[in-house]
Amino acid sequence: MNTMDARKTLNKQRIVEFAKAQGLDLVGVADIGRFDGAPPRMHPAAILPEAKSVIVVARRIIRGNWRGIEEGTYWPNYTYFGYHGLLNSFFIPVGVYETACLIEDAGFEAVPYYPGVPEGQAPAAPVRPDTVGANVHLAIRIAGVAAGLGEIGWSKVFLTREFGPRVRLAAIITDMELEPDPLVEPGSLCDRCMACVPSCLSAAIPHKREGRTVEIRIDDKVYDWGDVDMGRCTLGYHGGDPQVSPFLHKTLPGYEIDVTKQNVTEDAAYKLCWPMAHGTWRPTEEDPSGLLVEGHNQLIRWGGGPGAASYGVEGSRGCMRSCFDHLEHKGTIPAFEGGRFIKRKRWSLPMRCGAQQTDESDAKAKD
Numbered sequence: 001m002n003t004m005d006a007r008k009t010l011n012k013q014r015i016v017e018f019a020k021a022q023g024l025d026l027v028g029v030a031d032i033g034r035f036d037g038a039p040p041r042m043h044p045a046a047i048l049p050e051a052k053s054v055i056v057v058a059r060r061i062i063r064g065n066w067r068g069i070e071e072g073t074y075w076p077n078y079t080y081f082g083y084h085g086l087l088n089s090f091f092i093p094v095g096v097y098e099t100a101c102l103i104e105d106a107g108f109e110a111v112p113y114y115p116g117v118p119e120g121q122a123p124a125a126p127v128r129p130d131t132v133g134a135n136v137h138l139a140i141r142i143a144g145v146a147a148g149l150g151e152i153g154w155s156k157v158f159l160t161r162e163f164g165p166r167v168r169l170a171a172i173i174t175d176m177e178l179e180p181d182p183l184v185e186p187g188s189l190c191d192r193c194m195a196c197v198p199s200c201l202s203a204a205i206p207h208k209r210e211g212r213t214v215e216i217r218i219d220d221k222v223y224d225w226g227d228v229d230m231g232r233c234t235l236g237y238h239g240g241d242p243q244v245s246p247f248l249h250k251t252l253p254g255y256e257i258d259v260t261k262q263n264v265t266e267d268a269a270y271k272l273c274w275p276m277a278h279g280t281w282r283p284t285e286e287d288p289s290g291l292l293v294e295g296h297n298q299l300i301r302w303g304g305g306p307g308a309a310s311y312g313v314e315g316s317r318g319c320m321r322s323c324f325d326h327l328e329h330k331g332t333i334p335a336f337e338g339g340r341f342i343k344r345k346r347w348s349l350p351m352r353c354g355a356q357q358t359d360e361s362d363a364k365a366k367d
C-alpha cells in the first residue's frame with residue numbers, strides 16, 4: 001500500500017484498536033482546540049505547530065504492584081513494574097512508539113511524547129523570536145482530561161472509569177485530524193470522600209474544608225482539585241519521611257523529622273531525598289554498605305530497570321491505594337473479584353528513626 005492509500009484507510013478506530021493490541025489499556029483523543037488557554041510552554045502546538053490532535057494513552061498499574069508495600073514487606077516491585085522501571089520506561093513507550101509508527105506510515109507526523117513534568121524541564125532561551133524556549137512539557141494529566149480519559153481527583157491524581165487512579169499516561173501529538181472523545185463530567189469519578197487525606201501520612205493533600213483548590217476549564221467544563229503540597233508529597237514518596245520508610249529507620253537511628261510540618265518546595269524536597277538514595281559515604285563498621293540509605297539505593301538498583309533514575313518509597317498510600325480501594329468499594333469503578341485491596345490494619349512508623357512502634361503511630365494508621 002502506498003502512502004496515499006494508507007492516508008485514506010487509517011482512521012481513529014484503526015489507531016485505537018492498534019494501540020490496544022500493543023498493550024495500552026485506554027486510548028482517548030483531544031482536538032487541539034481543547035488546549036486553548038494552556039500556557040505556551042505546555043501547549044502541544046509548541047512542539048508540533050501543525051498539531052490537530054493529541055492521542056492520550058493509559059496503561060494500568062496492577063494492584064499486586066503495591067501488595068508488598070501495603071504489607072510493609074517488599075518494595076522493589078512497585079518501582080520496577082508499576083513506576084519508572086518498566087511501566088513508564090518500557091511497557092508504555094513501546095506501545096506509544098508502535099502507534100506513532102502506524103500513524104507515520106500513513107503519512108501523518110506523530111510525536112511520541114515522554115510524560116515528564118513541566119517543573120522538571122531545564123530552562124532554555126527561545127532559539128527563534130517567534131517561539132518559546134526549549135523547556136516545553138505538556139501537563140499529561142490535563143491532556144488526559146482533554147482526551148476524555150478521566151478527571152483529576154481531589155488528590156491531583158488522574159482517575160479513570162476503568163481503573164480509578166491505577167494508571168500511568170503518555171501521549172502522541174499528531175497533525176492527523178481525529179474525532180475528539182467526549183469529556184468526562186467533572187465530579188463523576190472523584191466524590192470528594194477525603195479518604196486520600198488522612199492516608200497520606202506526609203499531609204500533602206489538603207482537606208476540602210481548607211478550600212485550597214486548583215481549577216482549569218476545558219471547553220464548557222470546569223475541573224478542580226486540591227492544591228497538593230508537592231514538597232511534602234515528594235518528601236514522602238521519595239523517601240524523606242520516616243513514617244513510611246523502614247530503610248530510614250535502619251540507616252539513621254535517632255534521626256527525627258516531622259514531614260507534616262515541612263514547607264519546602266518540590267525542588268527542595270528532591271534535593272533532600274535524591275542524594276540520600278543515590279549517594280555514597282565511606283563504608284564504616286556501623287554501616288558497611290558505603291551507601292547513604294542502602295534500602296533506597298537498592299530500589300534504584302533492583303527496581304529501576306531501563307529508567308533507573310527514579311524510585312518510589314511511600315507508594316501512593318493515600319492518593320492511589322486508599323482511593324482505588326474506596327472507588328471499587330463504592331462501585332464507581334469495577335469492583336475486584338478478589339475483594340478489597342486494603343485487607344488489614346495499615347502500618348505506619350514513628351517519626352523518630354529507630355524508635356519503638358507506639359500506640360500513637362499505630363493509631364495514625366487506622367485510616
Ligand code: SF4
Nearest residue numbers: 153190193194196323
Ligand atoms: S480518595 Fe479519591 S475519590 Fe476520594 S477524595 Fe481522594 S481523590 Fe477523590
